[in-house]
């Protein structure tokens with residue numbers, strides 16, 4: 001059985017992200033780098049933007065060095081993050097994409113993503129688009145050489161657009177549909193099927209009571 | 212149809228319907244909850260006016276932020292304000308929702324991935340999720356188990372389901388006789404070294420073959436636990452008599468005739484003999500040596516007695532990362548890692564915090580003092596494990612040799628409590644991640660290895676080869 005998409009309000013639909021870019025280079029950038037575990041000690045999501053890449057941005061005395069792309073004046077306000085391979089590997093902490101989001105990132109273009117990280121991006125209505133290594137290299141050079149250059153990620157058409165160029169990116173189908181249809185928040189959607197869920201549960205030999 | 216994998220069968224039985232974006236809505240049989248990834252989802256449900264749909268399918272415990280120091284363990288409020296807030300939030304949330312909670316003073320408390328198997332909540336043919344990436348640990352029992360993000364925790368609480376895509380299945384066929392001194396941890400480090408830290412992205416790993424069939428449940432859990440370090444969100448092993456016998460008599464497991472009925476279900480979910488896999492790889496462990504990581508990802512790993520590779524000798528796309536990693540860890544390329552000094556020894560975690568891990572390590576620890584200037588921490592993965600070991604006198608072996616014997620928790624695995632590396636300390640660790648900053652200090656350095664290898668390092672004050680220790684055959 002397939003359900004029809006509910007009519008999502010327009011502001012939940014994510015069809016394109018346009019702005020300027022910022023590059024964070026390196027393979028296997030893990031979630032402990034994106035946000036160290038000590039900043040997970042909170043019962044709310046407040047203040048996360050300060051913690052994005054916290055240790056990488058600071059020197060031994062805890063002072064911001066200003067060298068990290070997230071601190072460079074020319075990248076303030078950037079909305080497209082360009083990364084390399086296996087970005088977001090490690091823990092399941094949703095704090096990682098949330099910290100990036102609070103800093104301003106709305107779309108990430110990378111060679112590849114860790115699965116849970118990509119799933120978490122989807123849960124937030126945030127784009128994680130894959131691109132060939134050559135394309136990523138080109139985009140990283142572009143945003144470093146010309147930080148003012150416009151960079152757009154078109155979700156529906158699966159492409160990145162900059163300075164009159166168009167390059168292919170790939171967005172996982174489930175993510176793309178969720179973004180375009182505005183159904184990335186699945187809580188209410190799935191709760192609507194409580195009756196069918198109970199039926200599935202009743203059929204399972206290990207589930208003892210289902211009201 | 213008789214060519215299906217366990218993954219196919221379990222998925223099919225739990226599938227509720229297809230969602231508009233093409234994903235499946237999947238019923239979750241067991242949801243494990245801990246204090247770090249649950250406060251926001253409970254608060255969001257409250258804001259939306261939604262209750263917990265299947266409270267009886269949830270089990271909660273506390274592990275990440277709690278103190279493990281026996282002196283301060285029972286002090287409430289906890290000394291750390293934010294830790295206290297998280298713990299009280301969980302106490303209140305589980306109480307309100309009617310969810311079983313093994314709290315600070317419960318004799319069932321433990322790291323979620325140790326506690327679940329302890330109480331028998333982890334069973335074959337079930338779906339298990341937890342807001343934690345090491346949830347694949349439970350796959351050792353033939354469950355389809357995976358880590359989820361915080362919004363997905365909200366989904367499970369509200370609907371009993373997650374939205375998920377089916378992965379491809381890769382069979383990892385492990386053959387060969389594990390040599391003396393090597394254990395499951397060495398097998399999984401070897402697999403990650405071979406297949407890469409992102410080799411498993413898009414795959415569920417089915418571990419099998421004669422070596423796995425001979426492995427006890429604890430070893431199987433260590434293997435499945437680190438699937439995520441190899442990029443695979445799901446890792447599992449088909450259940451067999453070893454699995455069923457492990458489960459018999461545990462709290463959540465039925466007894467008598469009901470046990471037999473349940474077992475019939477468990478037997479029915481295993482992969483068919485002619486199951487079709489999307490990929491098959493073979494790993495031969497004949498001649499395997501104890502493995503130790505030399506870098507800052509679990510894939511940067513080598514046998515203890517072989518030279519650490521020089522970046523120039525690695526494939527071009529790995530050189531830069533290897534050089535940066537070695538700059539951080541300060542190992543010497545071209546020389547074996549054995550002999551590299553350490554300051555801290557840590558045994559515990561959801562990878563290697565089970566009773567047999569400590570028993571194996573005890574064979575090395577016994578009658579051998581911890582080296583001067585080495586801080587050595589033994590942190591059982593659960594209170595059940597701790598009590599079992601204390602009944603056997605294993606705690607005395609550790610204490611007498613100069614180890615700190617702690618209360619159960621995640622401890623120095625990720626240092627969300629007081630247990631942390633200081634400055635640039637070097638740690639021989641039985642945990643699963645050697646990322647920069649993972650153990651609480653951005654300059655700290657982590658070397659992953661088996662529990663017995665950690666014990667050997669504690670004695671020598673440097674990475675050592677456990678095969679050179681007389682352990683009376685305990686590591687056979």
Ligand code: SF4
Nearest residue numbers: 345560561621624625
């Ligand atoms: S022991 Fe470490 S890896 Fe396991 S759940 Fe705790 S923090 Fe995570």
